[in-house]
Amino acid sequence: VAATAIGLLLILFFVPKTHYRDPSARMDWIGGLLLGGGLTALTYGIGQGTDWGWTSAGTLGCVIGGLAAIALFVVSQKRIAQPLVHLAMLGRRKVWTVILATALTGGALFGTGIISSLLVLYPAIPTISDGLGMTATHAAVIGLPASILILAVGFGTGVLLRKVDARLPLILGGLISTAGYLAQAAYHYTDAELIWWGALFAIGFGMIVAVIPILMMRAVSAEEQAIASGVQWMLIGVVTTLVTTLTYVILARDGKVLEGTQFYLDQGYKNAFYFAAGTVFLGTLAGLLIPRLKPAGDVEAA
Incomplete structure (x- = not known):
């Protein structure tokens, strides 16, 4: 709550307003409800799949219902005069490749943070749990250098992006994160x-997080930035949910349950890190598909 409140104040007092307005624009309420409801049902069903069972009525109902709503959303976007999402825009190579690469890399980075958290905070119990048993304060202190690096590298990447190809930090950051x-x-x-x-x-993480919004801004026109960015972050959120769920499944395969609590062994942590590396690397490969985008000067002029 405190962080959100501070962010709100920073937006209100320091972020400049967007001058572009489309007076003819209308909200596509039907499309919004179909898309929002469909993605909510889909991600909720996937998130509960481990607890409910992957073939349970609840899981299948959420997943199938969510997919059906998303399919209806696609149909509606082709028929409405002012759609929520212009499907033709998503079909352009510049747009779908950016969305694919950033969803995979961003979703992997955001969805696998639980690995380190569980590793350092869970206790060490022979044959049951191979956690490191740190206090939250100890874990925060040893994590501080990485946090500072993420901020510093992110800021530096933002400055460099005025002069370099935006694809470079994504690919380089993906390779560094994979190695990490x-x-x-x-x-x-x-x-x-x-x-x-x-x-x-953290170096790779900072580079990727900084470049994600810039890639989309350089892939679309000024008028399309809001919708395109919304779709981009929505799909990053979906991939994050999928990656988080799969990470827990991978961890549990080499885990033990003691008095109703799930613990994890060292092989589970290793496999989870390998899964994270593989997902980020797939996103990095997808980044190679992105064609040359607009230079920074053209974006700022628009």
Whole structure:
């Protein structure tokens, strides 16, 4: 709540207003309800699949119902005069490749943060749990260098993006993040290992987070930025939910339940880090499909 309140104040007093307005625009309420309801049902069903059972009526009902609503949304967008999402825009190579690459890389980065959290905070119980048993304060202190690096690299990347191809930080950041995940899979047993390899991962993380919105701004016109960015972050959220759910499934395969609590063994943590590395790497490969985008000067002029 505090962080959100501070963010709101920063937006109100420091972020400049958008001058472009389309006086003829109308809200597509039907499309919004179909898309929002469909994605909510789909992600909720997937998120509950482990607890409910993947073939349970509740899981299948949410997933099938969500997919049906999304299909109806696509149909509605082709027939309405002022659609919520212009499907022709999403069909352009610049747009769908940016969405694919950023959804995979962003979803993987945001959805797998639970691995490190569980690893450092869960207790060490022989044959039951291979957590490191840190206090929350200890975990926060050793995570501070990575947090500072994310901010610094993100800011630096933003400055450099005025002069460099926006695809470069995505691809380079994806490769660095992949290496960071692989290193953490092998070395995650001491404070020093967590700090050093967490810092490597943080460099890639900062680059990717900084470039995600810039890529979309350079892929579409000024009039399309709001809708395109909305679709981009919506799909990043969906992939994040999927990745988070799959991460828990992977962890649990090498875990034990003690008195109703799920614990995780070292092999589970390793496999989860490998899964995270693979997902980010797929997003990096998708980044190679992105064609050359508009330079920064054209975006700022628009």
